Amino acid sequence: MSDRRISGFKPTGPLQLGNYAGAIRPLVLGQDRPTVAFVADLHALTVPHDPERLRALTLQVAGLLLASGLDPRRTILYRQSDLAAHYELHYLLECAASYGEVHRMIQFKEKGGGSGTRLSLLTYPVLMAADILLHDIAEVPVGRDQRQHVELTRDLALRFNERHGPVFTVPRATHPAIAARLGDLADPTAKMGKTNAATNGVLFLLDPPDVLRRKIMRAVTDAGTEVAYDPERKPGVSNLLELLATCTNGRPEQLAPDYPRYGALKTAVADAVIALLEPIQRRYHELGTDDIEQALAQGAEQAAERADATVRRVKAAMGLTSGRPAPSSTPETPRTAPARH
The missing domain is CATH 3.40.50.620 (HUPs)
Known part of the structure; x- marks a missing residue:
């Protein structure tokens, strides 16, 4: 074959x-x-x-x-x-x-x-x-x-x-x-898609860095304050950990203990997404x-x-x-x- x-x-x-x-x-x-x-x-x-x-x-x-x-x-x-x-x-x-x-x-x-x-x-x-x-x-x-x-x-x-x-x-x-299957930041139970009616929870590859950061910092989280990877009980935080794992080639469950608060996790996710997409955007605009x-x-x-x-x-x-x-x-x-x- x-x-x-x-x-x-x-x-x-x-x-x-x-x-x-x-x-x-x-x-x-x-x-x-x-x-x-x-x-x-x-x-x-x-x-x-x-x-x-x-x-x-x-x-x-x-x-x-x-x-x-x-x-x-x-x-x-x-x-x-x-x-x-x-x-x-x-x-x-x-x-x-x-x-x-x-x-x-x-x-x-x-x-x-x-x-x-x-x-x-x-x-x-x-x-x-x-x-x-x-x-x-x-x-x-x-x-x-x-x-x-x-x-x-x-x-x-x-x-x-x-x-x-x-x-x-x-x-x-x-x-x-x-x-x-990354989740929508505004509704982590829904798939992040390129044709979603509302785009405030979708990270497009050509979104400027400030737009990416704003969307991530406004992402829906969950009740409580614990950062844990639990897609059933904590879909919002788990989705953020999936995003971070995607950008850093890590594992979401292993990344969770590094972030004591939701705010710190969101900042880390925004930094990682921007760092991942910056060279792609630069090369795209050169074409x-x-x-x-x-x-x-x-x-x-x-x-x-x-x-x-x-x-x-x-x-x-x-x-x-x-x-x-x-x-x-x-x-x-x-x-x-x-x-x-």
């Missing part, structure tokens, strides 16, 4: 610290292995969106990946819509998927159901499966709330292989050991739009070779003649010259 990995980043909002901890940093640290990263702009079309904002967020996401240490010489980075193979394999996999299994996906249950719901929201998990299967991916690092999508991908790959032969690599989900576009274009060219080969393989297995190599002309079968009038 291939040891290639993949990570996709949907440009539906500015990236935040949870994205960095759960996806970006593991991606950057694992670049000694073959890795594919893409900006999933096609996924952003499943809900109403502003085209100009989508373009801007797509470039911002790509720029932050580069600023965080993604090396385009080692990791393939591209924009999803630049690769036609995503569209093609999406439809071909729909022919192997059932309505029932995609209708059960959590995103459709949470956001869909009305008469105005876009059909793409229903079929979105099949496009996600195509994203993975295009590149013969063995491991997909995801948060636990995304595990259902990887399971669907596995089911589709196994079903297709059973019907048509060994075409797809069957992937598995992997999860970061720490801080895969120009042309630098980002060039990296994306080079990545798309690299990705296309494997992705197009996968689509040809799938078409051939399904009986589509366009999946077979075109016959070459030979001296024995000369071409007829067009008639002149």
Whole structure:
């Protein structure tokens, strides 16, 4: 089995610290292995969106990946819509998927159901499966709330292989050991997300240092004064300890005894977050739009070779003649010259 990995980043909002901890940093640290990263702009079309904002967020996401240490010489980075193979394999996999299994996906249950719901929201998990299967991916690092999508991908790959032969690599989900799910500072029981309606509890990667510090110092804590790592009884303080562990590569339960008061803990968290993000922000602002576009274009060219080969393989297995190599002309079968009038 291939040891290639993949990570996709949907440009539906500015990236935040949870994205960095759960996806970006593991991606950057694992670049000694073959890795594919893409900006999933096609996924952003499943809900109403502003085209100009989508373009801007797509470039911002790509720029932050580069600023965080993604090396385009080692990791393939591209924009999803630049690769036609995503569209093609999406439809071909729909022919192997059932309505029932995609209708059960959590995103459709949470956001869909009305008469105005876009059909793409229903079929979105099949496009996600195509994203993975295009590149013969063995491991997909995801948060636990995304595990259902990887399971669907596995089911589709196994079903297709059973019907048509060994075409797809069957992937598995992997999860970061720490801080895969950072909580919102204003509501630590909720996930810190880039599309949260209220942003006073979300630490965005491009927030200025004073904004980061203000959000952290106003973070919700818990009753009492003891600093202890207890996610059930003390979700606010435990979330702050998770943040500190994320920034310092420590363990939240081991960090707790170092801080006798909530105020001291908040100050330490603010200092650590600012120190972590300052070099990323500096490198991001040094990048120009042309630098980002060039990296994306080079990545798309690299990705296309494997992705197009996968689509040809799938078409051939399904009986589509366009999946077979075109016959070459030979001296024995000369071409007829067009008639002149």
